[in-house]
Amino acid sequence: MATKPATTDRERIILHQCQDVIGYRFSKPELLRSALTHTSGANTRLGSNERMEFLGDSVLGLITCEQLYLRFPEYQEGELTKIKSVVVSRKTCARLSQELGLGEFLFLGKGMNYQSEISSNMYAGVFESLIAAIFLDGGWEAAKAFVLPLIEPEIERVVQASAGANAKSLLQQIAQRDLGGMPRYCLLDEQGPDHDKCFKIAAEINNHRFPAAWGRNKKEAEQKAAMNALAIISGEAIPYPSN
Numbered sequence: 014m015a016t017k018p019a020t021t022d023r024e025r026i027i028l029h030q031c032q033d034v035i036g037y038r039f040s041k042p043e044l045l046r047s048a049l050t051h052t053s054g055a056n057t058r059l060g061s062n063e064r065m066e067f068l069g070d071s072v073l074g075l076i077t078c079e080q081l082y083l084r085f086p087e088y089q090e091g092e093l094t095k096i097k098s099v100v101v102s103r104k105t106c107a108r109l110s111q112e113l114g115l116g117e118f119l120f121l122g123k124g125m126n127y128q129s130e131i132s133s134n135m136y137a138g139v140f141e142s143l144i145a146a147i148f149l150d151g152g153w154e155a156a157k158a159f160v161l162p163l164i165e166p167e168i169e170r171v172v173q174a175s176a177g178a179n180a181k182s183l184l185q186q187i188a189q190r191d192l193g194g195m196p197r198y199c200l201l202d203e204q205g206p207d208h209d210k211c212f213k214i215a216a217e218i219n220n221h222r223f224p225a226a227w228g229r230n231k232k233e234a235e236q237k238a239a240m241n242a243l244a245i246i247s248g249e250a251i252p253y254p255s256n
Contacts, residue, residue: 025042028049041150045146047065048142048143048145049119049120049139049142053121053122066138066139069141072145073101073144073160074097076160078093078097080161080164096175100164100171106140107133108136109163110139110140115139119135143159144159147159174236184196184243187243193219199222201215211229213234214235214237215241224255226251
C-alpha cells in the first residue's frame with residue numbers, strides 16, 4: 014500500500030497533535046498521514062484514506078463483535094446483531110470522530126479547509142481510517158486499546174435502551190396474557206427547568222399501580238417503570254426506586 018510521508022513542518026505538527034489527542038504514537042507516521050487524507054486532498058483515489066476506511070470498518074466490527082460475544086453470553090445472534098449495527102453505524106462513528114476533533118486534522122483539498130464543510134460521512138470515514146492505521150501500525154491489541162474505551166459506553170447505552178424497549182413489550186405481553194389488561198403509563202411528577210426536566214412515571218394495569226421511576230425524559234421513565242413492574246410481578250426487588 015502506498016503511503017505519503019509528512020513533507021512539511023505544518024503536516025508534522027498536525028500529525029503530532031493528532032497523536033496527542035488519540036493517545037497513540039505511530040512508529041510509521043505515514044500511516045496516520047494516509048488515514049487523515051481525504052480524497053479531495055489526495056493526488057489520486059488510491060492516495061486517499063478510502064482503502065483504510067474499508068479496512069477500519071472491518072476491524073471496528075470485529076472488535077465490537079468480540080466484546081458483545083464475551084459480555085453477553087445469554088444473547089441470541091439476532092440480539093447481538095442489532096446492538097452491533099448501532100454501535101458500528103456511520104452515525105456513531107461520525108459522532109465519536111467529532112468528539113475526538115478529528116476534523117481538525119484532516120488533509121483536505123483547496124476550498125474544503127473549513128470545518129463547517131466537513132460532512133458526517135467524512136467524520137465517519139476518518140474515524141474508520143484511523144482505526145485501520147493503528148491496526149496496521151501496532152496490530153490487533155493496539156487497535157483494541159484505542160477502540161474499546163470509545164465503544165464500551167456506546168454498547169452500554171444501546172443495551173440499556175434495548176432492555177427498556179423489551180421491558181415495555183414484555184410487560185404488555187404479560188398484562189394481556191395473564192392479567193387481562195393493557196399497561197398504561199401515568200405521569201406523577203416532573204421536576205427541573207424546561208431544558209433539563211426529569212419525569213416520574215408509574216406503570217398501571219387494571220387500576221393497580223406499580224412503583225414509579227424517574228427518567229431524564231418520558232420515554233426513559235416509562236422504560237424504567239416497566240422494568241419496575243416486571244420486577245414486582247416476578248417477586249424481585251425493583252431496579253429503579255423513585256425515592
